[in-house]
Amino acid sequence: MILFAGIPSESPIALAIAAAEQLGLPHVVLNQRHAAHCQLRLDWGDAGLSGAITIGGSPIDLGSITGIYARMNDVGVLPEHRARGRAPPDAAALHRAQALCGLFDDLLEVFPGCVVNRPSAMGSNMSKPGQAQAITAHGLKTPSTLITNDSEAVRAFQAEHGRIIYKSISAVRSIVHEWQPGTDLAAVARLPTQFQAMVPGVNIRTHVVGDAVFASAIASDAIDYRYGERQGHETQMQATELPPEIAERCIALTRALGLVMSGIDLKRTPDGEFYCFEVNPSPAYSYFEEMAGQPISSTLARLLAGVT
């Protein structure tokens, strides 16, 4: 039995649940919005982990669960735990939800079956240059990069590479912008900033699910295709094939980061080279499944059910 956890209406969870239903795979859903009404027990004994979860009914033995797909949110941001008008949030309900979600996070870490993905495996997302070291160690190139709080170094880097972009290096999402020579660099002195040589070519978003690889080529004139339509650029997407050695490196990189599923941002240059920008450990794959017709959710559901 598959356990889905998160907000069931969120697209990646919704698609995975729909896929399990379509494939006839047994599953249960832990709706995080109802967390205050669910119960969980974990025990560590001489036989290892055991436990049970109650989701609005009889307890479900954790031993009957084959895989877990979780996209949990910070409990405090959910609507039912916010203040309503002048009424403060229900502190007891918030604490119950926090206790459940905290223990559920522990379950995700130590559950012996398939977990997509374990919270501790999200760590590489906290440092993009740290993650880049894992990327290059697996035979994938990354753009030439400078992280500095020295404005003169930025100018020298631009002179060396021509067109350069800047973006965040942490898990905080940022829109990629091109840096134009002559732009004020005073802010760089206050906080080290990442600059990268601009790599020309086609963006290829690659999703790894276990041993399966789904690559989607993205046609967009925007510097950051994720925000292209907002900036008036059209975005088109279609399924594509990666060279086998690139696909194998993507699988190996995903495993090395402790992930079962990943969203890897690649770019194929006009001369056929592949560059890797980053690995997303909690990919919102639904956009790519819907735009490029990739069977990602059904592959995920089979993997979680242990069905080949």
Next chain:
Amino acid sequence: MRALILGHALDPTANAAAAALHQRGGWQVIRHDIAGLAGARWHQRLAADGVITTRIETADGDIGACDVVLNRLGSAQALAFPGWSPVDRAYGQAEWLALLLSWLIALGGRVIGAPAGSELCGPANRPWLWMAAAARAGLVVHPGGATTSIRQFPPPRGSAERPELLAAAASAGPGDRATGHAAAVVAQCELLLVGDAVFGGVDPGPAVRAAALALAAAQRTPLLALTLAQAVDDPQWRFVAADAAPVVAEGAPLAALADLLQARAA
């Protein structure tokens, strides 16, 4: 040889290690806390093929590539960014964390107290992760558990409270509550691992010592403190908890830490 010791000015391990290296002679010991690092001029270059270089210009010169680093850095949230908005401050802390992680990862085996995941001086595992890691390493884990409702899932009779097994304690309603628990303990001991050396007032036997060293190796941390316990009618020493940033400030463990720094620098 140059040793870079990172941590708060009052960190007893950082202070003791610095003093021990000075006493041995032949060392240039450089101390910095996280604010000192944030005040430096940074240049980190990553080439397309993965070659990474970091230059960190401070009053002590470039500290980007010392011979060995003892890392005791805490959270990047110690960076205050006075005058910044809360959103900008959180962003600044996240970006500094990312850069410090990248630098320390690139230094590889030269760092004692290497980062793990998103932790600067890790691994700062939750208790359940330590229990699973300890079991994989061959240690027998002291029985314990947690429940979000003692009414629906009551702890075993005779068990003791172990609140840290639940990330967030809570009342679960009238007459109910969430709690962590563990089997009652009749004896407890601490082991301190420094490199290949194991220190402690009680000898738990060669099998436990070997498994403890295997746990440290699997977690890639040469410094590790372990808490072991014996349950009622059971002479077996069982794993309870671990700390990958223990205090090592005196005696034979401190000498072993100085040896370890010397070996890593060589």
